Amino acid sequence: MTGMERLIIIGMVLLGTLLTRFLPFLVFPTGKPVPPYIRYLGRVLPGAVFGMLVIYCLKDIQWLQSGHGLPELLSLGVVLGLQSWRRQMLLSIAGGTACHMLLVQYIF
Amino acid sequence: MKVEMIKKAFRVAFPYTVPIFAGFWFLGLTYGIFMHAAGFSFWYPALMSLTIFAGSVEFLTVPMLLGPFAPLSALAITLMVNARHLFYGISMLEKFRGTGWKKPYLIYGMCDESFSINFTAHIPAEVDRGWFMFFVTLLNHIYWFTGALLGGLCGAWLHFNTAGLDFVMTAMFVVIFFENWRQEERHESSLWGLGISVVSLVVFGAGHFIIPAMLGILGVLTWRRGRREMEGELVK
Numbered sequence: 001m002t003g004m005e006r007l008i009i010i011g012m013v014l015l016g017t018l019l020t021r022f023l024p025f026l027v028f029p030t031g032k033p034v035p036p037y038i039r040y041l042g043r044v045l046p047g048a049v050f051g052m053l054v055i056y057c058l059k060d061i062q063w064l065q066s067g068h069g070l071p072e073l074l075s076l077g078v079v080l081g082l083q084s085w086r087r088q089m090l091l092s093i094a095g096g097t098a099c100h101m102l103l104v105q106y107i108f
Numbered sequence: 109m110k111v112e113m114i115k116k117a118f119r120v121a122f123p124y125t126v127p128i129f130a131g132f133w134f135l136g137l138t139y140g141i142f143m144h145a146a147g148f149s150f151w152y153p154a155l156m157s158l159t160i161f162a163g164s165v166e167f168l169t170v171p172m173l174l175g176p177f178a179p180l181s182a183l184a185i186t187l188m189v190n191a192r193h194l195f196y197g198i199s200m201l202e203k204f205r206g207t208g209w210k211k212p213y214l215i216y217g218m219c220d221e222s223f224s225i226n227f228t229a230h231i232p233a234e235v236d237r238g239w240f241m242f243f244v245t246l247l248n249h250i251y252w253f254t255g256a257l258l259g260g261l262c263g264a265w266l267h268f269n270t271a272g273l274d275f276v277m278t279a280m281f282v283v284i285f286f287e288n289w290r291q292e293e294r295h296e297s298s299l300w301g302l303g304i305s306v307v308s309l310v311v312f313g314a315g316h317f318i319i320p321a322m323l324g325i326l327g328v329l330t331w332r333r334g335r336r337e338m339e340g341e342l343v344k
Contacts (some may be wrong), residue, residue, distance in 0.1 A: 005177045010156060013169050013297045016186025017162045021215050024197030025204070034198055040333050042195035048325045049188055050285040051301025053164075055321075057278035057312040064231040068248070072278070079279045080286060089283050090134050096279040097138075101272035 071103035117239035124229055125285040129220045133258075134249035135163060138276050140259020145270035146170050150260030157256035161249055162219055164284070165189050167277040181319060188322050196223040203336070207238035214238075217245035219252075282336075300328050 001009075028034060061069040079096030083089070140153040152173075156166050165186050172182045196218055203226065204211050216228075223243045232239050289298055308321035 001173065001177050006115075006173055006281075007252070008179050009172050009177070009182050010160070012167065012183040013156075013165055013172070013186045014160050016183045017160050017165060017190050017215070020187060020193040021197060021298045022217050024194055024201060025215055028198065028201055037330075037333070038194075038198070041199065041329065042330050044332075045325075046192050047125075047285075047292055047295070048248070048301030048304075048329060049191060049299035050281060050288050051195040051298050052305040052318075052321055052325065053168075053189065053281045054285050055302060055305035055309060056318065057281055059309055059317070064238065071272070072275070075275055075279070076282060079282050083283050083286055083290050090131055092283050093276060093279040094134070096282075100275035100279075101269075104272040105269055 065078055067104075067108040071108050073101060075100035113236050114239055116234075117236050118243050120232065120235050121149055121240045121243035122247065125244055125251070128225070128248050129251045131221070132163075132248065133255040133282070136252050136255020137259035137274075139163070139166060140256045140261070141263045141266065141270070142167070142259075142276060144172060144260055144263025145273055146174060148173070148260075150257065150263070153256040153260040154253070155209075157253045158249075161217060161252060162190055162193075163252065164280065167280065168221075170274075170277075174299045175315065184319055184322065193218060193223075194221075195229075196220075199227060203237070203241075207241065210238050214241055214245055217249050219248065222248050241337070266339050296332070297329060300332075301325055303327060 058072060061072055063069050075096045076097045079092050083092040084097045086092070136157065139157070140150065143153045144150065147302060148170075153166075156169060160166055160169075168189065169182075172178070172185070183212075197215065200214075200218065200223070202212050207214060218226075225244050226241045229240070229244075231237050285298070289295060292298060304324040305317070305321045308317040308324060311317070312320050
């Protein structure tokens, strides 16, 4: 990818972020009622999008090659275990990442 | 005195942001190091943390910048990932009213953490709401920017094996998914999100599965709304 193409990608991400932040204030300027369909999406969309993002992060696992996804699955277990135990987001992220780095660097 | 009023708003706002400071420096540093490990100069994390200021989507720009040039897909992913901001905005319509010139910046800097504080904080009556929210947003913005900048710079000096560090993004989204899951009354849409994405990944492959997955999610959730209304569940 050229430098210009990279800037375009960053610009697109910036544009998308600006759109999602400013749109409600442009569409509902003075307390216009929010349509029920939009309110419904506000309730159900986050869970589905987070689920999709988890799959997005795992999309490049090579299930048939060395490791067979084991470093990822074990580290996922560490993340979920730490999070249900202590509920400290940073601890869970740091612990899972450290586990993954150890596994791919020394074991698999 | 106007200056006194501004100082007071700062003194009240600052303590709210201290936990965010710890979190943003950790994640910002990691983000900067992550970008360095992916082969980017510190200008990239610095520029993106300053302008985009949306952590999760900034991590996602790394695979976008390393993969094939796909600007529309980048826009679509950003819109879907940040779609929650639409609902933050809807919640803040009233609270941001009357904040004058600070309002555009309050909207611009409305990341998850700034929203959470500004939406839930009990601001004392004698403190100016506009300045309070302005300082919360600005401080968070500064924490995130300096963390990412330092990470991008230090990445060059830290000589350790970064293989496997990319898991930080996976871990972050798994924790977010898990926390959202715990707060849900029913897990239907989370499960649809996982299921539709896996099917789409198998059918379309790693490079092309996101847009079909998003369309599938929107379609199924819209269809389910009709069903749930018929079952009398969504009366409100």
